[in-house]
Amino acid sequence: MLNISHNRLNQKVDITGYKAGLKVFHKRHYKHFNRFLAAFSFIVLIILFLPWTQNISGDGFLTTLKPDQRPQTIQSPIPGRIEKWYVREGDFVKAGDTILHISEVKSEYFDPNLVARTGQQIKAKEMAVTSYQEKVKALGTQIQAVSKERGLKLEQARNKLVQSRLKVQSDSIDLEAAKTNILIAQRQFDRTTTLEKEGLKAVTDVEEKRLKLQETQAKLISQENKLLTSKNEVINAQVEITRIEAEYADKIAKARSDRFTAQSNQFDSEAQVTKLENEYTNYEMRNNLMYIRAPQNGFINKALQSGIGETFKEGDRLVGIMPSDYEMAVETFVEPIDLPLIHLGEKIRIQFDGWPAIIFSGWPNVSFGTFGGKVVAIETFISDNGKYRILVAPDKDEAPWPKDLRVGSGAFTMALLEDVPIWFELWRQINGFPPNYYQPVNGKSDVAKK
Template identity: 60%
Template sequence: MLNISDNNKMGVSNWDKFQTIRNLNLKSNSRTLNKIIVFFFILGLLILFLPWTQNISGSGAVTTLKPNQRPQSIQSVISGRIENWYVQEGDFVNKGDTILFISEIKEDYMDPNLVENTQKQVQAKKMSLESYGSKVSTLSNQIQSIESERGLKFEQAQNKIKQSLLKIKSDSMDLVAVKTQLKIANTQFDRAMQLNKEGLKPLTDVEEKRLKLQEVEAKIITQENKFLSSKNEYINAKVETNRINAEYAEKMSKAQSDQYTALSNQFDTEAQVNKLENQYANYSIRNGMYYIKAPQSGYVNRVLQAGIGQTVKEGTPIVSIMPAVFDIAVETYIDPIDLPLVHRGEKIRVWFDGWPTIVFSGWPDVSYGTFGGKIVAIENFISDNGKYRMLIAPDKEAEPWPKEISIGSGAETIALLDTVPIWFEIWRILNGFPPNYYKSDVKTTKEKK
């Protein structure tokens, strides 16, 4: 209903019964309101000129300063079957302590005497290598003997050639002498015949001369045969020289061939020895991999493979260990626009999840529960979350960080930059400008130097 009836209207005289209405009519509140407005206007104006510390905020988590101090999972280098556990979750293990034992599952390594048998094979091959070495040395001596014998035989053949030449020369001289005697005998026979015809010589002298001529003719045939025999001996001596060269060349080739074969077998056996030694070393090292040991001292966080008789492959994570001694740090991320404003060595304020804090980002001096840190590393490549990663270590000059902080807990960071008036900061944010570039004292000192 619109309630427009005149009977329902309240008269002005009825308002006086309300105390508040009577007070409003008596007092004028315009001055008080004006004073309040002016006060807050002046207060806001003064606040605009208050100092404000520009900062860069980031969020991350607690981690360790060195990579080897972070939680790590122990993996099995070889495939095997879990046979026995020696630890449980929460246990403290020293470096080298046995965590579990696995047995072999590959048929190539199931022989319990595999290492001993491989060692015997290595020794046998080494003995074979030594025998081949002895054979090579023997063949070398044999080759030297053949060389020496060939030299002596060749020298003997050369001497025989010289003797044949001298004999040919002697027989040729004897042949020439016999020919001379034949010529003289012919002359004497002809003279005797001529004198016999003239009656100056008897027939007996003629017969003597004829007999002597026949003897000389027979002698010259014998001498020619002797001369030809000397030539044949010379030729035979040269043939013997060639035969000696061919015979000893064949012997030398055979001995060298045997030597090269022995050398080839020696090198092949040496390669087999090296291969067997490599296998022996691999088998020995593999036997030590059945016991999985702690790489460093720490606490067993989580057992990733449970049960007895479970088969694991090589590279499978088995248990996670947290190192006992570590240097704490904070891993945080900043926006790409803020990357040029930070650098290594710059101081950072950090507060942790679970610790009471009161943070005024613009007035760090009045904040409570924050701890000092220093940038030790800045990643130059953007992360998957679209930000750049920074690593912050405790500042030794500031208050120490709590010892009860656990790895992986959350953390917030603030990087303090330049101090400006509040009105400038508001103006910068409205215009989308980045904070003022800040240079630390360390960098300034280096530039001065």
């Protein structure tokens, strides 16, 4: 056996002389064995040409078809402290049912009459707005009255100016008349003086003419003074018009400034009223947030914050809820190399955890315990596990899925592709090639495979 000894028995002993040797080395044994090999080879050859359905398998889990039907957690938008629970884990709640009551933890909201007092502040500010509105109206009336008074004063001053100018004209005429009178009186005096020297007039006549000349000169000087006085009255009338315009412009500007100030205070009060109304609404909404309510019909899964008096921050998860009305779907994952083979409407076979199944991946028609589905969504970005997520909904053309399925349980999926011979599938698997690529019509999977 190990060829340790140099004495070789197979050369010295003939085992065909024994009965056992005759049975083993009989020629009929080779004949039956050769027939068996031929039959086996023929069967294998036939099997190699049998059809085989290519498929892509993946592991996934049960989920819901719509995002709003999936398990969710209820958060509080404000920080608070738990005061009372109204439900237990496993209870069924309807949309709007109270789940728990919380209280405030911030000092600025401790006042229980905060909403009422904010309403009183709003009323006070609204009264202030009304007061400013009345003040604006009163100042507007005052501006109109001052403007009307200014018009009357200016008209009076302009009339006085016209009178002064007319008086100047009158005094100018009187001055010209006085100048004419003095010329006449001067000629009469000269003529009378000449006649007195010739002896035709008496000295008394000369003295009378001199007296009259002096009176005429006095009147001329008086008339010049009147003219200057009239001109001064014209200037005074013009100055008065300017003064009135400046005085009433200052009064109107001051009244308008007061009105603008009142309007500014009015607008500021209106802004404060709006701000207080916003705070009032926020306080009312915040009071409503003291009661955490169910967003939809469902079952309470788990209380994430427990106990009484426990505090939490805004956005913290308080309790988990599972919607009662939902449409089942399977979330599965495929390799990136197989993603181009998956299209919307692709036929999928699914095996659910807890439901026994006998699966022949190449012959789906003889598989037992699997259920049909269709691809309804394909993720366009790779997941954290290095695969692409596929969402599969029930196939309405096949048997319905079991009613006792629960969201989160596992599932094994197979996407059915082309039918190929077994020898081709073996050759593809040995070489590590992907399944046959094909493009369905209009981007949708063709239900009838080749």
